Amino acid sequence: MNxxxxxxxxxxxxxxxxxRAIATGRIVVGPEVMAYLKQGELPKGDPLRLAEVAAILAxxxxxxxxxxxxxxMLDHVGLLxxxxxxxxxxxxxxxxxxxxxxxxxMEALAAVNAALLTIWDLSKPIEAALTITNVKLLxxxxxxxxxxxxxx
Amino acid sequence: MNxxxxxxxxxxxxxxxxxRAIATGRIVVGPEVMAYLKQGELPKGDPLRLAEVAAILAxxxxxxxxxxxxxxMLDHVGLLxxxxxxxxxxxxxxxxxxxxxxxxxMEALAAVNAALLTIWDLSKPIEAALTITNVKLLxxxxxxxxxxxxxx
Amino acid sequence: MNxxxxxxxxxxxxxxxxxRAIATGRIVVGPEVMAYLKQGELPKGDPLRLAEVAAILAxxxxxxxxxxxxxxMLDHVGLLxxxxxxxxxxxxxxxxxxxxxxxxxMEALAAVNAALLTIWDLSKPIEAALTITNVKLLxxxxxxxxxxxxxx
Amino acid sequence: MNxxxxxxxxxxxxxxxxxRAIATGRIVVGPEVMAYLKQGELPKGDPLRLAEVAAILAxxxxxxxxxxxxxxMLDHVGLLxxxxxxxxxxxxxxxxxxxxxxxxxMEALAAVNAALLTIWDLSKPIEAALTITNVKLLxxxxxxxxxxxxxx
Amino acid sequence: MNxxxxxxxxxxxxxxxxxRAIATGRIVVGPEVMAYLKQGELPKGDPLRLAEVAAILAxxxxxxxxxxxxxxMLDHVGLLxxxxxxxxxxxxxxxxxxxxxxxxxMEALAAVNAALLTIWDLSKPIEAALTITNVKLLxxxxxxxxxxxxxx
Amino acid sequence: MNxxxxxxxxxxxxxxxxxRAIATGRIVVGPEVMAYLKQGELPKGDPLRLAEVAAILAxxxxxxxxxxxxxxMLDHVGLLxxxxxxxxxxxxxxxxxxxxxxxxxMEALAAVNAALLTIWDLSKPIEAALTITNVKLLxxxxxxxxxxxxxx
Numbered sequence: 077m078n079x080x081x082x083x084x085x086x087x088x089x090x091x092x093x094x095x096r097a098i099a100t101g102r103i104v105v106g107p108e109v110m111a112y113l114k115q116g117e118l119p120k121g122d123p124l125r126l127a128e129v130a131a132i133l134a135x136x137x138x139x140x141x142x143x144x145x146x147x148x149m150l151d152h153v154g155l156l157x158x159x160x161x162x163x164x165x166x167x168x169x170x171x172x173x174x175x176x177x178x179x180x181x182m183e184a185l186a187a188v189n190a191a192l193l194t195i196w197d198l199s200k201p202i203e204a205a206l207t208i209t210n211v212k213l214l215x216x217x218x219x220x221x222x223x224x225x226x227x228x
Numbered sequence: 229m230n231x232x233x234x235x236x237x238x239x240x241x242x243x244x245x246x247x248r249a250i251a252t253g254r255i256v257v258g259p260e261v262m263a264y265l266k267q268g269e270l271p272k273g274d275p276l277r278l279a280e281v282a283a284i285l286a287x288x289x290x291x292x293x294x295x296x297x298x299x300x301m302l303d304h305v306g307l308l309x310x311x312x313x314x315x316x317x318x319x320x321x322x323x324x325x326x327x328x329x330x331x332x333x334m335e336a337l338a339a340v341n342a343a344l345l346t347i348w349d350l351s352k353p354i355e356a357a358l359t360i361t362n363v364k365l366l367x368x369x370x371x372x373x374x375x376x377x378x379x380x
Numbered sequence: 381m382n383x384x385x386x387x388x389x390x391x392x393x394x395x396x397x398x399x400r401a402i403a404t405g406r407i408v409v410g411p412e413v414m415a416y417l418k419q420g421e422l423p424k425g426d427p428l429r430l431a432e433v434a435a436i437l438a439x440x441x442x443x444x445x446x447x448x449x450x451x452x453m454l455d456h457v458g459l460l461x462x463x464x465x466x467x468x469x470x471x472x473x474x475x476x477x478x479x480x481x482x483x484x485x486m487e488a489l490a491a492v493n494a495a496l497l498t499i500w501d502l503s504k505p506i507e508a509a510l511t512i513t514n515v516k517l518l519x520x521x522x523x524x525x526x527x528x529x530x531x532x
Numbered sequence: 533m534n535x536x537x538x539x540x541x542x543x544x545x546x547x548x549x550x551x552r553a554i555a556t557g558r559i560v561v562g563p564e565v566m567a568y569l570k571q572g573e574l575p576k577g578d579p580l581r582l583a584e585v586a587a588i589l590a591x592x593x594x595x596x597x598x599x600x601x602x603x604x605m606l607d608h609v610g611l612l613x614x615x616x617x618x619x620x621x622x623x624x625x626x627x628x629x630x631x632x633x634x635x636x637x638m639e640a641l642a643a644v645n646a647a648l649l650t651i652w653d654l655s656k657p658i659e660a661a662l663t664i665t666n667v668k669l670l671x672x673x674x675x676x677x678x679x680x681x682x683x684x
Numbered sequence: 685m686n687x688x689x690x691x692x693x694x695x696x697x698x699x700x701x702x703x704r705a706i707a708t709g710r711i712v713v714g715p716e717v718m719a720y721l722k723q724g725e726l727p728k729g730d731p732l733r734l735a736e737v738a739a740i741l742a743x744x745x746x747x748x749x750x751x752x753x754x755x756x757m758l759d760h761v762g763l764l765x766x767x768x769x770x771x772x773x774x775x776x777x778x779x780x781x782x783x784x785x786x787x788x789x790m791e792a793l794a795a796v797n798a799a800l801l802t803i804w805d806l807s808k809p810i811e812a813a814l815t816i817t818n819v820k821l822l823x824x825x826x827x828x829x830x831x832x833x834x835x836x
Numbered sequence: 837m838n839x840x841x842x843x844x845x846x847x848x849x850x851x852x853x854x855x856r857a858i859a860t861g862r863i864v865v866g867p868e869v870m871a872y873l874k875q876g877e878l879p880k881g882d883p884l885r886l887a888e889v890a891a892i893l894a895x896x897x898x899x900x901x902x903x904x905x906x907x908x909m910l911d912h913v914g915l916l917x918x919x920x921x922x923x924x925x926x927x928x929x930x931x932x933x934x935x936x937x938x939x940x941x942m943e944a945l946a947a948v949n950a951a952l953l954t955i956w957d958l959s960k961p962i963e964a965a966l967t968i969t970n971v972k973l974l975x976x977x978x979x980x981x982x983x984x985x986x987x988x
Contacts, residue, residue: 082584082881084591086608088550088629094240101968120904121842125426128234129295129433130903135236136291136299137901139592141894141950142957143585143886147592147605149299151329152238173240175329177607177631181964182957189949189968190901197902197942204941204973204984208861208949211968224964234425246544253512272448273386274733280538281599281737282447287540288595288603289445293494294501295434296424301603303633304542325544327633333508334501341493341512342445349446349486356485356528360405360493360515365508376508386736388743390760392702392781398848432842433903439844440899440907443744447737451744451757453907455937456846477848479937481759481783538729557816576752577690581882585889586751593749597742597798598805599734637812638805645797645816646749653750653790660789660821660832664709664797667816680812690888692895694912696854696933747896751889755896755909785911785935 084144090177094151095218097172099184101211103192104165109199109206113159113166123198124157127168127191131155134190135172135183142186148176150183155191166195169214181216236296242329246303247370249324251336253363255344256317261351261358265311265318275350276309279320279343283307286342287324287335294338300328302335307343318347321366333368388448394481398455399522401476403488405515407496408469413503413510417463417470427502428461431472431495435459438494439476439487446490452480454487459495470499473518485520540600546633550607551674553628555640557667559648560621565655565662569615569622579654580613583624583647587611590646591628591639598642604632606639611647622651625670637672692752698785702759703826705780707792709819711800712773717807717814721767721774731806732765735776735799739763742798743780743791750794756784758791763799774803777822789824844904850937854911855978857932859944861971863952864925869959869966873919873926883958884917887928887951891915894950895932895943902946908936910943915951926955929974941976 105113112118132153139147152173160167170187172180192208199206217223257265264270284305291299304325312319322339324332344360351358369375409417416422436457443451456477464471474491476484496512503510521527561569568574588609595603608629616623626643628636648664655662673679713721720726740761747755760781768775778795780788800816807814825831865873872878892913899907912933920927930947932940952968959966977983 081610081612082581082588082886083610084588084606084608085880086629088607088631120845122429125234125429126433126842126903129430130901132234132236132295133292133437133903134901137897140589141890141897141901142954143588143890144880144957146607149301149328149605150236151240151298152236154233154235156233173238175240176605181960182953185953185956189953193942193945193949194902196945197904200941204976205986205988206973208971209969213964213966216964226965228965234430237424272389277538277730277733278386278447278737281734282445284538284540284599285596285741286445289441293434293438293441293445294498295430295437296501301605301632302540303544303602304540306537306539308537325542327544333504334497337497337500341497344515345486345489345493346446348489349448352485356517356520357530357532358517361513363512365510368508378509380509385762385764386733386740387762388740388758388760390781392759392783429842436842436844436903437900444741447740450759453757453909453936454844455848455906456844458841458843460841477846479848480757538734541728576693578885581885582690582751582889585886586749589893590749593745597738597745597749598802599738599741600728600805637808638801641801641804645801649790649793649797650750652793653752656789660824661834661836662821664819665817667800669812669814672812682813684813689914689916690885690892691914692892692910692912694933696911696935748893751892754911757909784909 084146087146087177092175092177093218095174095176095179097179097181097184098215099188099213100169101188101192102165102167102209103195104207105199106164106203109203110164118198120198123195127157127194128155130194131170131187131191135187138183138186142182145182146178148174150174153187168192179216179219181213236298239298239329244327244329245370246327247331249331249333249336250367251340251365252321253340253344254317254319254361255347256359257351258316258355261355262316270350272350275347279309279346280307282346283322283339283343287339290335290338294334297334298330300326302326305339320344331368331371333365388450391450391481396479396481397522398479399483401483401485401488402519403492403517404473405492405496406469406471406513407499408511409503410468410507413507414468422502424502427499431461431498432459434498435474435491435495439491442487442490446486449486450482452478454478457491472496483520483523485517540602543602543633548631548633549674550631551635553635553637553640554671555644555669556625557644557648558621558623558665559651560663561655562620562659565659566620574654576654579651583613583650584611586650587626587643587647591643594639594642598638601638602634604630606630609643624648635672635675637669692754695754695785700783700785701826703782703784703787705787705789705792706823707796707821708777709796709800710773710775710817711803712815713807714772714811717811718772726806728806731803735765735802736763738802739778739795739799743795746791746794750790753790754786756782758782761795763795776800787824787827789821844906847906847937852935852937853978855934855936855939857939857941857944858975859948859973860929861948861952862925862927862969863955864967865959866924866963869963870924878958880958883955887917887954888915890954891930891947891951895947898943898946902942905942906938908934910934913947928952939976939979941973
């Protein structure tokens, strides 16, 4: 098939191994939303607990969201949210683990993005000028290429 | 990660084994719908065949419906519907089988619920005061915790 | 077309009106889960907040879950959970509102069922012999047939 | 369970083997669309690249589209499109590969159909009297029944 | 935006009108499957009733399957299946109706294709060399461009 | 209902008006991926065309991704990608338009995020240390609160 075609690349020759990825991202929310978050709640509810749910669901939906991603069984999805008061932001960290023939970087990134958008959705009645930034892959491990950590 | 977070728990350390679950549930439909069902058809079509289809599709959608459920390959999904004339009800029984690292109780229950709601949807032009009741897990087997049967 | 066919009935001749439905259901959880719920948390997290999320998502997925249901825009979905200590149960109430040509009974019922199954999923590490019961439509209003309340 | 019931048949006793299927299909587009396609673009964009994307996504959605199909991990999905000027048509060929307990014929066919419908969607502003024809399974291999090629 | 981009074209300036489309298609099943169909059942169940369900669900999923299609409310979806013994085939006809700013041709075609693939799925244990052919739009009406019928 | 509950807020009292949102975001890809992009292609295909498709699909999936978002009909979705060589990045801009009771900010942001993740997915074989940054809402208009532009 012509190399310029879109295709889901064949991973059939790869080993089923335990693979893990961790991604992160930040939403800068400003002082007013930050004040609410320190109380643990926005008018539409606790955004961090809802972000956890959205992250787990998004990790499972990755092959539907990103056309060339393989459908995968996932062993674990978790999200950690941290208030970062010095920059009036929330930092999120998603971990995804699978036992599969290909990695879960995109699943971890999709989880991070869904979590950040969920926090956005609950924050926007208070502040419209939000910013998502600093979305990065921190770690991937498992598979032939071995462990990789973000250089920073 | 904080124990109060929502997360998809890590099943990576569990064995892939054949696991099976059977769930049941009842919809009480009243005399008028029951009379139709004994003829095998409601005005909108045969509800029991449609319930079988809805049950199979719902079992496959479980990880999308229930946020903390793992995406799983399913080996088998089947639904049995029985008219229970003495209580003017339909009893449904769903069986789900997988070869996976976690069980399929929620898949069997999701299948039961979708089947009962489908019967509801076709019965409601005739009777609005329907009731779903008696939704239970009857059996689970496979995996470390072994076979469990409902005590009743 | 043959009347025994499955089909999505034509609602094109109906008026777009505000329509509302309220449904309820109960999950009997037993003493051990009840003790946890009175503390507000199960080992896998707060089941009631998660049930709210699952209910909203399920209401939106109704046309995908129930084959003959019409795709609808929804104006509002909300879920109320109440601990019912005397029967060691959680009672849930879902309200769905639309501005559409057909009602939202099935959306309210799908929300109730997803909420109850979510509570089940978080309760099952503690108690396997759970029961869903008492799933009913309490109210529908809007449209030509007017207001209907459950006779009980 | 009664043999006339719809069910997802139990494949738990089958071996996990590498399985492959190739399907094909044709859309006859007529002279005006053909002239555009020879330039590589329709007014709404390049239909063949979009068809590749739709095919990959459809292969992944097969268990959701076809009620009795098993959810499967897919190792590879690819689509090849060929202009067939002599009949003013586009021929598409989809290849799907899995490592699973059941084959991927329906996934390959779902990919072909989604590709053809996507070309249709982009061609219809120019020509409404399009035709899909010649949708066939060309090859399946892997599993107990071995290799099968279309007799033509 | 550059005209060669993929985009969902803006239909905001069009009128909401009642729009209808009818599409057709054929699956050639051969003598052995035809003999079963005349009895009304294949070993995996009645394929025509299941095709109706798959068609309705597929019409609702069209915006998810075909990237550039608009999400639409649907007023009606129905499928008619006819055995065509002289060519050992099943002919299907799907009707879709909406009240919207754009037409439902692709929804009708998606319904036809899902119906034909469903019949294929149930027929393939008996006959692998099946063919889908003759998929056409027969009618569209409603909207500025008015009524169109297939010229044949 | 208790104000701390998650719910889809009732928009039934709002007017159906034309509403538009524009969002933006950036992926910093580094020199090696940038060199490929200037040729128009990565080894897995043209990422910008694929990003357009992912953006349109993600806008339609927003109510499924973000739990509290309303299901909406969309009149238009489009994506513009610009290579930003001075910072070795791709900037994307998504526009979403609806005629509805609530706005489409989250749809535009979901489109931006899916586009950026798609570019990531195709760039990662070349460079793992990618960064998404600068995701912002630029404009929203329509509805009671009127036109809002990002202050920068």
